Amino acid sequence: MTMETGGNGPPKPIWNIVMVSAIAAGIQFGWALQLSLLTPYVQTLGVPHVWAAFIWLCGPISGLLVQPIVGYFSDHCTSRIGRRRPFIAAGACLVAMAVFFIGFAKDIGHRAGDSLDNPTKPRAVAVFVTGFWILDVANNMLQGPCRAFLADLSGNDHKRMRIANGWFSFFMAIGNVLGYAAGSYSNLYKLLPFTTTTACDVYCANLKTCFIIDIVFLLSVTTTAITTVKETPLKSNGSLDEGEGGSSEPFIGEIVTAFKTLKKPMWILLLVTCLNWIAWFPFLLYDTDWMGVEVFGGKVKGSSSEQKLYDDGVRAGALGLMINSIVLAVTSLGLEPVSRFVGGVKNLWGVVNFILAAGLAGTVWITKVAEAWRAKQGPQILTSPPSNVKSFALAVFGLLGIPLSVTFSIPFALASTYCADAGGGQDVCISD
Numbered sequence: 001m002t003m004e005t006g007g008n009g010p011p012k013p014i015w016n017i018v019m020v021s022a023i024a025a026g027i028q029f030g031w032a033l034q035l036s037l038l039t040p041y042v043q044t045l046g047v048p049h050v051w052a053a054f055i056w057l058c059g060p061i062s063g064l065l066v067q068p069i070v071g072y073f074s075d076h077c078t079s080r081i082g083r084r085r086p087f088i089a090a091g092a093c094l095v096a097m098a099v100f101f102i103g104f105a106k107d108i109g110h111r112a113g114d115s116l117d118n119p120t121k122p123r124a125v126a127v128f129v130t131g132f133w134i135l136d137v138a139n140n141m142l143q144g145p146c147r148a149f150l151a152d153l154s155g156n157d158h159k160r161m162r163i164a165n166g167w168f169s170f171f172m173a174i175g176n177v178l179g180y181a182a183g184s185y186s187n188l189y190k191l192l193p194f195t196t197t198t199a200c201d202v203y204c205a206n207l208k209t210c211f212i213i214d215i216v217f218l219l220s221v222t223t224t225a226i227t228t229v230k231e232t233p234l235k236s237n238g239s240l241d242e243g244e245g246g247s248s249e250p251f252i253g254e255i256v257t258a259f260k261t262l263k264k265p266m267w268i269l270l271l272v273t274c275l276n277w278i279a280w281f282p283f284l285l286y287d288t289d290w291m292g293v294e295v296f297g298g299k300v301k302g303s304s305s306e307q308k309l310y311d312d313g314v315r316a317g318a319l320g321l322m323i324n325s326i327v328l329a330v331t332s333l334g335l336e337p338v339s340r341f342v343g344g345v346k347n348l349w350g351v352v353n354f355i356l357a358a359g360l361a362g363t364v365w366i367t368k369v370a371e372a373w374r375a376k377q378g379p380q381i382l383t384s385p386p387s388n389v390k391s392f393a394l395a396v397f398g399l400l401g402i403p404l405s406v407t408f409s410i411p412f413a414l415a416s417t418y419c420a421d422a423g424g425g426q427d428v429c430i431s432d
Contacts, residue, residue, distance in 0.1 A: 027172070084152065327398050339410075
């Protein structure tokens with residue numbers, strides 16, 4: 001039995017929202033693997049540590065360019081299967097293709113001529129970077145229509161929009177837990193022995209196995225959602241059978257008009273969201289690397305003892321991210337009652353930004369404590385930091401799950417609310 005949905009008509013049953021939100025678990029499974037394992041993996045391809053950040057720039061750049069374009073065409077799509085579902089399906093397929101390129105980069109590079117003896121593998125790097133950029137484009141192509149679909153399912157009910165984004169955030173946390181758990185387990189490759197090859201060692205094979213599992217999981221939840229929850233197609237004249245329709249204004253014109261007509265609350269929302277992500281980006285990019293280098297004192301390319309310390313730190317970082325995701329999941333489901341307790345979602349967002357600042361400041365303090373402990377031990381003694389240092393580091397990971405749950409939900413809920421009040425296209429507004 002399928003469930004039909006149109007535009008901004010009456011709110012749909014909560015199970016429609018849950019089914020579409022579940023796609024976030026598949027998306028975030030892959031993101032969790034990226035965040036926990038790919039910075040160390042890039043360095044095994046011979047990419048210098050300092051250049052890793054430039055590879056990660058593709059996320060913000062693709063989000064800036066892709067989301068408004070996808071948002072516009074999603075709002076105006078006249079496909080017989082609906083406005084959002086074609087983009088969700090295409091995005092999921094592109095994610096699967098990109099993840100394949102990333103996981104098999106070393107094998108493809110080796111077959112193309114990379115030497116096993118050369119620490120820098122240019123062909124593998126080229127394949128990896130290509131897959132990485134496709135992955136970021138595909139994720140933006142997938143997430144925007146998913147959130148817009150949730151807004152469509154919520155109608156003009158602001159409370160239902162917050163609940164929908166809370167569920168989306170919850171399933172993002174579930175995907176994080178699965179991804180970080182898979183990334184922290186070093187023997188997962190034994191499930192698929194063929195992943196170990198001449199060019200791909202155990203670490204690489206483990207990453208490859210994780211990505212294969214991600215492909216199967218994402219395609220499964222996406223197929224289930226888009227075949228279970230149906231949409232009412234947009235008519236060629238820009239109207240739906242019920243509710244909101246799209247504007248016939250050209251793409252550039254609609255984007256320019258959207259910015260010109262933004263009210264002060266939306267500008268403040270955009271500014272605070274921008275500052276939030278400036279704060280989050282370094283942590284999300286270097287969290288496991290921070291544990292390996294700064295907390296555990298290891299090195300990617302050092303002695304065997306230093307490399308072991310680094311690997312132990314990365315695995316501890318993956319555990320920290322899993323703790324972070326559990327806190328994220330629990331907090332996401334409690335945002336609605338907590339926001340009422342503190343006087344509204346805007347007050348809640350303000351409070352958690354102070355928690356974010358405190359957590360990020362805590363990483364600096366932990367680094368100093370770990371460095372002081374190593375200096376006291378002497379350079380010849382290479383061992384893991386004491387349990388209290390590791391516990392404090394893991395506590396910071398857990399604490400940051402609270403503001404992350406708000407970052408993943410409240411801004412999108414507010415954007416959907418402002419958009420609905422202004423009568424704009426959901427996907428374009430959310431991507432803005």
